[in-house]
Amino acid sequence: MALLSEGELYKLVNDVSKKYFHKPFMDKVVYNNRLRTTGGRYLPQKKLIELNPKYMLEMDENEYIGIIKHELCHYHLHIEGKGYQHRDPEFKALLQKTNSPRYCNPLPSNRNTYKHTYKCKNCGQIYRRKRRVDISKYRCGKCKGELYVL
Incomplete structure (x- = not known):
């Protein structure tokens, strides 16, 4: 239109x-x-x-x-x-x-304007974010496992 x-x-x-x-x-x-x-x-x-x-x-x-x-x-x-x-x-x-x-x-x-992708070491949950996350401070919301950068 x-x-x-x-x-x-x-x-x-x-x-x-x-x-x-x-x-x-x-x-x-x-x-x-x-x-x-x-x-x-x-x-x-x-x-x-x-x-x-x-x-x-x-x-x-x-x-x-x-x-x-x-x-x-x-x-x-x-x-x-x-x-x-x-x-x-x-x-x-x-x-x-x-x-x-x-x-x-x-x-x-x-849509899909994510710049940063993180994954949980334990359960494999993927997190996509527009802003960078300090992985030393934040954990997985599902299982409390450590996150790492993809």
């Missing part, structure tokens, strides 16, 4: 809002290139939805619609004065009602 203009993005979010929530989306939606580990976020102070453009480029349309539905759950509950945070029962119920995802899947470009 190609990136949409600001007007097209607003139209998409408004259409999703009308289809799944039967309410219009009245505020602003923008792309935020600085989002790294999430597909989007809702800022209640500004009534603003920020979406990660990388998800639109790398994932399929259903995944992106799911992210929009998730953020709209936050938005509509906040507008109505109900619990809009992840821990609130109203939020969890609306996620289920609209078949929205609780979390988004990781980006394909962020």
